[in-house]
Amino acid sequence: MKDVHAMAPAHGRLELHRVGVRGVKKPLVVQRPDRSVTLTASFAVAVDLPSTRKGSDLSRNAELLAEVVDWTAQRPVESLESACSTIARELLVRHPYAKDAEVRAEADYFARRGISPTRQSLEDFRLYAEAVARREGPDSISLARTIGAEAVGMTACPCAMETAREKLTKEFPLLADPSLKDLPIVTHNQRNRTRLDLELPEGVDVEVDDILSTIESAQSSPTYAILKRGDEADVVLTAHRHPKFVEDVMRDLLASLPARFPALPDSVGVRVVTVSEESIHKYDVTSSHRTVLGDLRAPPG
Amino acid sequence: MKDVHAMAPAHGRLELHRVGVRGVKKPLVVQRPDRSVTLTASFAVAVDLPSTRKGSDLSRNAELLAEVVDWTAQRPVESLESACSTIARELLVRHPYAKDAEVRAEADYFARRGISPTRQSLEDFRLYAEAVARREGPDSISLARTIGAEAVGMTACPCAMETAREKLTKEFPLLADPSLKDLPIVTHNQRNRTRLDLELPEGVDVEVDDILSTIESAQSSPTYAILKRGDEADVVLTAHRHPKFVEDVMRDLLASLPARFPALPDSVGVRVVTVSEESIHKYDVTSSHRTVLGDLRAPPG
Amino acid sequence: MKDVHAMAPAHGRLELHRVGVRGVKKPLVVQRPDRSVTLTASFAVAVDLPSTRKGSDLSRNAELLAEVVDWTAQRPVESLESACSTIARELLVRHPYAKDAEVRAEADYFARRGISPTRQSLEDFRLYAEAVARREGPDSISLARTIGAEAVGMTACPCAMETAREKLTKEFPLLADPSLKDLPIVTHNQRNRTRLDLELPEGVDVEVDDILSTIESAQSSPTYAILKRGDEADVVLTAHRHPKFVEDVMRDLLASLPARFPALPDSVGVRVVTVSEESIHKYDVTSSHRTVLGDLRAPPG
């Protein structure tokens, strides 16, 4: 049968950066420290294409994804990221004409959380993983990996809290009493979505649960599925005692990374996006930042 | 050329309820009291199909939509709903084999809002319209129409406010002072999306701006694009002085309809969905209700 | 602590149809004939609210969902639908003021498919389930259940095929040769999404894999993740030998139900929506229909 993909293309001198498939959904069995979990993962995989070939052999991508999923049903992978790394390396084997291969995956992820030991349940988070394999020499492949996660929590605005305090003190003079100086004052609060991605060199690993707890600590308060009557007030009070702009979420998260991940090398890349779905506006407020861990350890004075 | 659509289908006795197109986007010029505006509208149109025909003549739907859009470029329609009504009637002309025709449309809509006369801007809302034309006799077509809109506002939770007050009073005994009994207390607040649809008989009309203001009045507070420092506190205080569950938004909205729309007949259908995107949970809280205006005027005792 | 939810609301005579939560994601372990699978399910649950209560006890919904998920981790449920039924019944226990309870759930679902025994992999489908529990008497609850699924397949247009044949025969007169009368001719083909929901009385069950294969048989061809060079042509030829409008997909599906589900009673409700994401248009073509199984067995003459 004629191999149309291997024919020469019309415009002979164009190499293409990426050709692949996306939106391939698969159930992936992952071994967690305490249990195995099944992720419903969505994959995008691609390789580059040399100027001498008309098409990329895309059916190999689908075959490989199917095989990896079948392997994990027998022997779970360590993480979504390790599945991406395995797939990226193997793509270079199956596309011998390719110089690099990129794999991205994301999945819902459940972790046990609760405001008290008796109010625990599985909260949903979102996992992200990427792996780029590059052919460095005849027998040498380098691997760049990223592992990330998004957590939804709560922010309470410090600015509206201050101006509300001023306005309310005019209406309720007793508020000026020194005994009330730490009284939490009304402000707008809202859902905050924060995503942290860490770009890791080979041989260095990060536990996704550490990424999630790092994010949750930087928000005004985590949020919970199960809150009985008194609990709601506790979450509200925690948030109002830690009022934060998205700028504060961003800085508190960045500033906490050196202590959270002391074993990671300075070269680890850090990408953060935080979004507050403002309750007082119809639009969102957002901050994004990109740096390396070394700069956070000794920020430029 | 062979007309495949008009051929007899394989399973001769099956009438189909709806066959049509959806996701047809068009710019539609609408004449408002004070100005003409261009909506980017998305249409879905469909007719029934008798058991004697293999296919519906779908190209007529696309032609008709294009013609209506061209007409409005010359002479604006009164409303998204009146465009739907025109299209529904005309579908029965162009599909002579059809007994009924259904048109649905939605579009972003901008209305001027502001916390003060000097802080005005165009806020975005969402419009919905439906029209169903039915062939009642050789020369008689009936028309059922629905006009709806969604407004995003803010709710503040009355329950967490009460329990926070109890907890805070233990920590700050001065809060029990009678002069502070109306002091707004911290609670969780969030984006609330509420949609109201009114099902109208022929000859009866409703102004969409009245639907929007009805919804906004039922939320704890409307929200605004432009809020300078002091304004944010004002919105926050308004919301905390009108704390509401989604149940309260629903009931306040339903209870306000008789006074808001005194001229509408009892038979007008009312559909409401309200959703609070909870700041203390990762999930939404929602309420939905369906009734007729007459029942809201004299609710069952 | 004050129970704000149990207080009397402002507008005393308004019963609300539905109050609940939506977008609650949970991992649900389901026992299939041959294996247990973990679904990432999204739930919406709601109950009605009497006119005497200000609010619904929403934390009970979150608690119940968490408990059901914990149960299934120990002892898998039979199906997404049976989880919905269990939850709907239990909601009436935990909301003693409610007359009815509604649960909806959906999840990605994977089933093994392949164009040949050696080209198998897990294809993704979408599951839907609903359960409505109603308090019929002091000790009596009725249960209405719906189980549904969506499959993505392929349709090839029979009309453009005929007109292309006419045009091509003018250009290539040999096409008129009788030996070529069954030659598949070019037409537009595209992704088709078809969803079938069956509304079941108590005591009657349906296997979701039977729903999926019913849908796939009604499309021009199923589609597959892994297709090697020759396989692609086989899928293309199958689709072009079974060219279908969405109207044909709908009628073929409806007509096949009596033979597919001979054991189901006449009263079973049938809802179908089929959508072809047309390759020759930017918009979709769609058909929807609602009937009962009895009418399909002896359709009105």
Added chain:
Amino acid sequence: MKDVHAMAPAHGRLELHRVGVRGVKKPLVVQRPDRSVTLTASFAVAVDLPSTRKGSDLSRNAELLAEVVDWTAQRPVESLESACSTIARELLVRHPYAKDAEVRAEADYFARRGISPTRQSLEDFRLYAEAVARREGPDSISLARTIGAEAVGMTACPCAMETAREKLTKEFPLLADPSLKDLPIVTHNQRNRTRLDLELPEGVDVEVDDILSTIESAQSSPTYAILKRGDEADVVLTAHRHPKFVEDVMRDLLASLPARFPALPDSVGVRVVTVSEESIHKYDVTSSHRTVLGDLRAPPG
């Protein structure tokens, strides 16, 4: 009133790359050569934040967007991109502490298309624009701009066409007749979405309609809203006479740019993403590439 945003943050040495708002919808009046059109645009705007400030003055963003929209109601802007440039420059005026400002916008866009002069209608496309203003010196601001668009068209697969021809020739030997060698043969065809972005230096402009026609020429065929019976076959035949992988769409588009935009300088950045929503798979096939115009004029030999 206390200016909380201007206070010193807790972690004094962290500059943040971007702080802003997103999802701000506005109606924007744009002057086209032949008419003025109203776009429903969605904006994201952001500036950097120095280490000395706790917060960015976000209300200035909302004010500026509102003012620009009001200006255009009086005097239409030239393009979505020129609105972004104006906003980006003005953001640096209103955020005197910022070093750079970024604006992104997107909107549905309608252009007249048709398979013949009598079958014209408005087809929908998607516009994208970006502008980054950078403070280069006390009185000097540089501006980097991007203008892009996405068009939905059709691709027909060249590989399945070849293998189908081989299989069909075995079944229909007459197909081997030399007079049939150019007969279009069945294959899978599907919606293709291709987006082209051009990164422009200051003083250089591009007309969005030229971007759209460049994309449409690279697909197997454009698609149309209105197609009468014979027209559908014409689109199908055009697509099957220009069968293309996404790789071919990408290369044909890239190769056409030098002739399409002869006046643009070599430094213009080019970004392309093309996605085929495969009819024979449930997933998409995609290619992405990034280069500069100069490399396309004299690609590396």
